[in-house]
Amino acid sequence: MTDARTISRNPVFCALDTPSPDKAARMARQVGDAVGGLKLGLEFFMAAGPEGFRTVAKEGRPLFLDLKLHDIPNTVAGAVRSLLPLKPAILNVHAQGGMAMMQAARDAANEAPEGERPLMIAVTMLTSLDQADLERQGNRVAPADYVRRLAEQAAEAGLDGVVCSAHEIETLRMELGPDFKLIVPGIRPAGADIGDQKRVMTPAEARDLGADILVIGRPITAADDPAAAARAIADDLGC
Numbered sequence: 560m561t562d563a564r565t566i567s568r569n570p571v572f573c574a575l576d577t578p579s580p581d582k583a584a585r586m587a588r589q590v591g592d593a594v595g596g597l598k599l600g601l602e603f604f605m606a607a608g609p610e611g612f613r614t615v616a617k618e619g620r621p622l623f624l625d626l627k628l629h630d631i632p633n634t635v636a637g638a639v640r641s642l643l644p645l646k647p648a649i650l651n652v653h654a655q656g657g658m659a660m661m662q663a664a665r666d667a668a669n670e671a672p673e674g675e676r677p678l679m680i681a682v683t684m685l686t687s688l689d690q691a692d693l694e695r696q697g698n699r700v701a702p703a704d705y706v707r708r709l710a711e712q713a714a715e716a717g718l719d720g721v722v723c724s725a726h727e728i729e730t731l732r733m734e735l736g737p738d739f740k741l742i743v744p745g746i747r748p749a750g751a752d753i754g755d756q757k758r759v760m761t762p763a764e765a766r767d768l769g770a771d772i773l774v775i776g777r778p779i780t781a782a783d784d785p786a787a788a789a790r791a792i793a794d795d796l797g798c
């Protein structure tokens with residue numbers, strides 16, 4: 560079992576998208592060491608808040624608090640400061656919020672006590688979007704270029720990495736180096752239902768391309784046997 564701040568060699572973070580802290584904690588116990596960490600997002604935090612987070616934190620696993628903060632710099636910095644007492648291993652903001660906002664988030668995270676600073680990550684382009692969505696928003700640019708530009712800004716702002724799809728890993732790794740964290744949702748085992756995701760890849764393919772963390776939700780949590788589903792993915796990854 561890894562401790563609450565160490566990211567283990569198992570790159571899978573299981574997305575516990577439920578409003579119920581008890582269900583999330585139960586699921587965390589079910590998947591156990593077959594995953595390297597857990598992710599709590601908007602559905603969970605809107606319903607269960609900091610108290611719910613603390614309930615799941617008792618499971619002692621690294622926690623990614625995926626709130627995708629997106630507001631003016633002063634507001635985002637305040638939100639980061641408010642979240643620091645929860646000691647998440649990873650926090651994120653939207654790169655779309657701009658350079659000054661990302662820098663403000665970084666500075667606020669740097670106020671964390673020694674050893675408690677979360678990794679600060681920027682979401683680039685949601686994995687539920689594709690080229691057609693970009694065009695609808697008036698962005699005449701390929702997803703790879705769009706993601707690269709936002710990731711460059713995140714790196715320049717001093718953030719620790721980005722959320723991107725597996726399709727951008729190679730380019731970002733080459734350009735931004737081995738230490739820049741690449742957190743990758745939109746992961747689907749071969750044959751699994753894609754659902755609302757559009758830029759997807761299998762766990763092994765994404766890992767082999769150089770992802771640091773694979774965020775996997777429904778392929779595990781909606782399976783008849785979540786523990787077996789998580790174990791099958793871990794075995795496939797050799798973890």
Ligand SMILES: O=c1ccn([C@@H]2O[C@H](COP(=O)(O)O)[C@@H](O)[C@H]2O)c(=O)[nH]1
Nearest residue numbers: 574600684685686744745774775776777
């Ligand atoms: O671009 C993004 C950013 C975040 N997510 C989150 O990851 C999980 C994925 O869940 P699945 O059930 O495996 O699709 C979910 O919590 C999203 O909020 C993302 O999918 N894409």
